[in-house]
Amino acid sequence: MSKAKQMIKMNKTSMIKVATVTAVILLSGCSSLGVEPWQRDLLAKDEMALTAAPLDAALDDHIYFSKEASSGGRGFGGGGCGCN
Amino acid sequence: MQLIQSPMPAQNSNKKALKSLLTTATCALLGVNASVEANTNPLADWKFDTALMVYSEVNRVSAAEAIIAGTKTFKNDEILNLKVTLDALTGASANGAVGQPNVQTFTSPSGGSNYRVDANKTPLDDTFKDTRAQASAQWTQPLANNYTWSVGGNFSKEFDYLSLGANTNIAKDFNKKNTTLSAGLALAYDQIKPSGGIADPLTPMLFGNEVISGTYDDEGGENRSNKVTIANSDNKNTVDLLFGLTQVINRRMIVQFNYSFSHINGYLNDPYKLLSVINNNGLTQQYLYENRPGSRSKHAFFAQTKYHFAHSILDASYRYMTDDWHIHSHTVDLHYRMNLSQDNYIEPHIRYYTQTAADFYQPFLQEGSTVPEFASADYRLGDMDTYTVGIKYGMPLGSGKSMAFRLEYYHQTPKNSGFSQPGVLAEQNLYENIDAVIAQVSYSF
Amino acid sequence: MVVFRSIFVLSLIFMASLAQANSMTELDNALKEAKGQVVYLDFWASWCGPCRKSFPWLNAMQAKYQAQNFKVISVNVDTDRSAAEKFLQALPAHFSVIYDPKGKIARKFKLKGMPSSYLINKQGEVVSAHVGFIDNKKSQYENEIIQLTKQK
Numbered sequence: 001m002s003k004a005k006q007m008i009k010m011n012k013t014s015m016i017k018v019a020t021v022t023a024v025i026l027l028s029g030c031s032s033l034g035v036e037p038w039q040r041d042l043l044a045k046d047e048m049a050l051t052a053a054p055l056d057a058a059l060d061d062h063i064y065f066s067k068e069a070s071s072g073g074r075g076f077g078g079g080g081c082g083c084n
Numbered sequence: 085m086q087l088i089q090s091p092m093p094a095q096n097s098n099k100k101a102l103k104s105l106l107t108t109a110t111c112a113l114l115g116v117n118a119s120v121e122a123n124t125n126p127l128a129d130w131k132f133d134t135a136l137m138v139y140s141e142v143n144r145v146s147a148a149e150a151i152i153a154g155t156k157t158f159k160n161d162e163i164l165n166l167k168v169t170l171d172a173l174t175g176a177s178a179n180g181a182v183g184q185p186n187v188q189t190f191t192s193p194s195g196g197s198n199y200r201v202d203a204n205k206t207p208l209d210d211t212f213k214d215t216r217a218q219a220s221a222q223w224t225q226p227l228a229n230n231y232t233w234s235v236g237g238n239f240s241k242e243f244d245y246l247s248l249g250a251n252t253n254i255a256k257d258f259n260k261k262n263t264t265l266s267a268g269l270a271l272a273y274d275q276i277k278p279s280g281g282i283a284d285p286l287t288p289m290l291f292g293n294e295v296i297s298g299t300y301d302d303e304g305g306e307n308r309s310n311k312v313t314i315a316n317s318d319n320k321n322t323v324d325l326l327f328g329l330t331q332v333i334n335r336r337m338i339v340q341f342n343y344s345f346s347h348i349n350g351y352l353n354d355p356y357k358l359l360s361v362i363n364n365n366g367l368t369q370q371y372l373y374e375n376r377p378g379s380r381s382k383h384a385f386f387a388q389t390k391y392h393f394a395h396s397i398l399d400a401s402y403r404y405m406t407d408d409w410h411i412h413s414h415t416v417d418l419h420y421r422m423n424l425s426q427d428n429y430i431e432p433h434i435r436y437y438t439q440t441a442a443d444f445y446q447p448f449l450q451e452g453s454t455v456p457e458f459a460s461a462d463y464r465l466g467d468m469d470t471y472t473v474g475i476k477y478g479m480p481l482g483s484g485k486s487m488a489f490r491l492e493y494y495h496q497t498p499k500n501s502g503f504s505q506p507g508v509l510a511e512q513n514l515y516e517n518i519d520a521v522i523a524q525v526s527y528s529f
Numbered sequence: 530m531v532v533f534r535s536i537f538v539l540s541l542i543f544m545a546s547l548a549q550a551n552s553m554t555e556l557d558n559a560l561k562e563a564k565g566q567v568v569y570l571d572f573w574a575s576w577c578g579p580c581r582k583s584f585p586w587l588n589a590m591q592a593k594y595q596a597q598n599f600k601v602i603s604v605n606v607d608t609d610r611s612a613a614e615k616f617l618q619a620l621p622a623h624f625s626v627i628y629d630p631k632g633k634i635a636r637k638f639k640l641k642g643m644p645s646s647y648l649i650n651k652q653g654e655v656v657s658a659h660v661g662f663i664d665n666k667k668s669q670y671e672n673e674i675i676q677l678t679k680q681k
Contacts, residue, residue, distance in 0.1 A: 034262025034332040037642045038606035038635040042335055042392045044576040047421060047429075050330070050340055050388060052399070055135040055151050055526060056476075056490065058169075062149065063139055063522065067496065069439050069465055070413040072344055073386035073403040076270040076324045081216060082245035159664035161579075260641065 051075075131155045131484075137524040144208065144518065145175040162225040165236075169218040176208035180357040180461040182448050183207065183512040184368055191291050191310030193279040193356055198291070206516045209356065216242040230257040234268075246275045253326070262332040270324040278355035281313030285375030286455055289358060311373060320350030336393070342386040352376045359461040360448045366507030369451050374460040376444065382407040397421045411465070413439035428479045433492065435472040441465060441501045447514045450506075463515070467499040474522070490524040552629040553637065556604065559625065560653060563600050567677040568649040571603040572635060575616035577643045583662040584620045590674060591624045597678040598651070604629050606643075646670075650677050 035043070042048060051057050051074065065071040066081065133153045140146040149171035156164045179190065181201075188201045192211040201207040222236035232255045240247040253268035276282075290310050328342045358371040388401035399419040406412045414437070421431040442465040444458035474492025481487055498515040505514065560568065571587060573580040591601045601624035607613040608630050617626070629635060638647070642660035650656050657673060659666070 033334070034259055035335050036632065036635065037260055037640050037645070038572065038574065038632050039335050040643065041574065041576045041608055041612075043332060043338060044574075044578075045392075047397055048338065048390055048392055050338070050390065053488075053526075055133050055153060056524070058151065058167075059135065059137050059149060059522075059524065062171075063494070064437070067464060067494075068413070068437060068468070068470065069409075069411045069442065070382075070384070070403070070405040070415065070437075072324070072346060072382075073342060073384040073405065073415070074388070074401070076251060076268065076326060076344075081240060081247065082214070082242055082276060161663060 129156050129158075131528070133526070133528045135524055135526040137522065139520060139522050141175070141518055141520040143176070144520075145173060145177050145212070147171055147173040160226075162223070165222040165224075167218075167220045167222075169216075169220075169240075171216045173212065173214045173216075175212065176210035177212060178463060178516075179207050179209040180374060181207040181360045181371055182362070182368065182461075182509060182514055185508050185511065188368065189291070190358075190371070191289060193310065195280050195290075195310040204512065206513070214242050214244070216240060216245075230261070231255065232257075244277050244279055246277075248273045249322075251324075255328075264328075264330040266326075266328040266330070268324075268326040268328075270322075270326070272322040272324075273319065274322070274350075275317055275319040276351060276355065277317035280310060282315040282318050282351070282355060283311035283373035284314045285353065286372050286459065287312045289371040289373065318351035320348055320352060322346065322348045337389065337391045339389045340387070342384070344382075344384045344386070346380075346382040346384070348380045348382075350378065352378065352380060354460070354462055357460060357462050359446070359459055361451055362448050362506070362509060363451045364506055366505065366509030366512075372449065372455070372459075374462065375458050376442075376460055377409065377458050380407055380409055395423045409442040409444070409465075411439055411442050413437065426480070429477070431476040431478070433472065433474040433476065435470075437470045439468050441467045445501075447500075447503055448509070463498045466515075467501040468496060469499065470494065470496045472522075485527075485529040487528075488524075488526040490522070490526070492522040494520040494522060496520075552604075552627060552631070553633050555627050556602070556629075556634055559602050559627065560649070563602065563649075564653055565651050566598045566600050567594075567651060567674060569599070569601045569674065570647040570649060571601060572606060572638070572640055572643065572645045573603055574606045574643060575612040576607070579662040580644045581616075581620065582664075583644055584622060586662075586667060588621075588623045590671065594674060594678060599674060599678050600624070602627065604634050606630070606632055606635050648673055648677060651680060 046052060057074065061071065061074075062081070131154070133151075133155070135149075135151045137149045137151075138146070139149070149169065151167065151169045153165060153167040155166075158164070181188065181190070183201075183204055183206050186203050188207055189198050190201065190207065190209065191198055192209070194211075197211075199210060218238065218240040220236060220238035222234060224232065224234040226232050234251075234253040234255075236251050238247070238249045249270060249272035251268060251270035253266060255264050255266035257264050290312070324344060324346045326342060326344045328340060330338065330340045332338050353374055353376050355373075357374045359374055360368045361370045361372060362368055382405060384403060384405040386401065386403045388399070390400075391398045397420070399417075399421070401415075401417045403415040403417075404413070405415075415435070416437075417433075417435045419431055419433050421429050423429050442460070444456065444460060445462070445465045446456075446459055447461050447466070449455060449459060472492055472494045474490060476488055476490040478486060478488035496518040498517070500515055503514075505512065569587070569590065571583070573583070587601050587603070590599070603622060603624055604627045605613045606629050607616075610628055610630060613626075613628065627634070638645070640660075644660075644662050646659045646662075647655050648657045656677065659670065
């Protein structure tokens with residue numbers, strides 16, 4: 001195995017390690033965040049949903065998909081049209 | 085302790101009749117047997133969201149789009165969502181060629197007619213008229229152990245375009261539902277059958293009087309076309325992967341992080357887009373059909389937060405996207421919903437977007453230099469900034485009905501990423517701004 | 530005038546805080562009073578969707594089994610009492626409601642979700658707990674009630 005290949009392999013394993021550690025920290029960190037089940041009065045509101053106006057979002061996705069080079073992110077990439 | 089059922093008011097039965105009609109229509113369109121549902125559960129369980137939007141660019145494209153979506157929640161929290169979208173588009177869109185000091189003539193995609201572009205104007209093809217019908221269905225249900233599973237499909241048809249898609253998503257809640265991890269997969273198959281066929285990439289546009297033989301022509305008879313065609317239709321396949329983390333921070337705040345990967349393979353050209361080939365004086369010699377790579381891989385990182393103030397909600401999101409066409413983009417989107425009295429609200433909206441050009445983007449080709457393997461003059465693949473400002477007003481109408489109005493202004497500023505404009509081209513604006521207005525009415529019941 | 534009004538408001542606040550401080554005592558008393566009866570203790574809130582679905586069923590259970598020494602006691606966890614009252618106007622409860630705006634009782638019971646319910650036998654012991662309210666569990670809940678009312 002060449003040195004370069006070894007480096008790449010090491011990089012890959014260390015990347016996986018970093019990703020795992022990050023995920024564990026993130027999840028354990030997350031467990032100290034949040035609310036009790038009876039404290040969801042504000043979060044339960046329709047307007048606090050992450051996509052509170054799905055039709056607005058769908059219409060916007062269609063416009064920006066056909067007018068710009070990027071799409072998706074919030075959900076799946078959109079598309080399904082010729083969009084000239 | 086009165087348990088007497090009050091007689092149903094007339095208004096309510098009207099609503100039911102309308103709902104029943106809409107449900108039957110929606111289900112009929114999607115091939116679901118509505119009557120079976122009706123027997124087991126009243127139609128009152130359906131909730132409908134409708135919207136009508138008009139998008140209109142100054143001097144260019146106008147589009148109208150109508151959506152009706154029905155959502156039903158079943159006994160055990162399963163949710164069925166059915167959606168039908170119709171849209172119609174007319175007007176002119178940039179064909180990719182550069183403006184000239186003289187009048188330019190182009191052949192319409194079908195080859196049957198010509199259109200002229202005035203001197204010193206950005207060439208726009210005004211022969212576009214298209215309608216699209218789309219239907220989609222999504223089923224979401226809770227599973228044991230805090231899992232939620234969702235599956236859906238969609239179908240979309242334009243006269244020159246067909247799209248079929250399917251998706252699935254699984255989510256798991258942790259920490260008293262304060263943390264949610266999700267993973268999703270979507271597949272799509274798109275087929276394009278452009279008017280006049282698929283042009284041989286980077287070959288010249290032909291004119292109406294040049295009759296060519298051996299090309300694919302549906303009409304039969306006269307082989308009139310504005311291009312050398314290599315096929316009637318072509319297609320592309322899309323695979324999307326989506327991973328998400330949603331976290332409740334406190335009683336007022338929630339955040340979401342998504343990573344998505346998208347791979348598209350197949351015919352990615354815009355079959356109607358051209359590139360001008362100019363000489364040293366900046367004068368157009370001919371027009372070539374564009375050619376884009378046969379695949380594209382995109383990565384998108386998306387973050388969103390919502391914060392509930394005493395009487396308002398801030399919704400802020402950011403997206404970074406990058407792909408192997410070397411487009412990088414940043415999007416910032418802010419909504420601020422302010423509650424007025426009695427559940428009325430106004431919601432200002434600002435969106436800012438910036439992208440760098442695809443590595444094969446060029447506003448024109450130069451005569452005498454080698455034609456690159458890939459080239460497109462589509463301004464949507466060039467350097468560009470855009471912004472949107474808008475406002476929405478929403479009001480409840482009682483008994484679960486509501487209405488909202490939205491008005492937005494969208495501005496695009498395509499930019500030169502370092503191309504010099506020889507000769508007469510120096511006088512031309514190759515990066516024309518575009519202004520558009522978006523108006524929308526929504527009604528939920 | 531202003532003084533009178535502020536005294537009035539202050540006394541209201543005082544009374545309200547007294548009521549809050551005593552939500553736990555209120556429940557204790559209600560449970561003591563219900564000794565010898567089977568109690569279905571239900572935690573609900575105006576913003577909780579499944580709670581809306583559970584109310585007609587709770588009313589039905591109360592009506593059907595109250596003759597067999599059965600009783601529904603509910604605890605409302607809305608921070609804003611007026612939200613709860615608005616909910617009750619639309620969906621009247623034919624059982625008692627204890628207001629727990631600070632979540633003192635909820636915390637004591639370590640609720641895992643909304644709604645949460647507990648079945649308490651005639652001896653005053655919690656014998657089962659449920660999180661959420663879904664239609665296909667109704668008959669199971671009812672069977673548990675029947676079993677407990679049959680016990681001594």
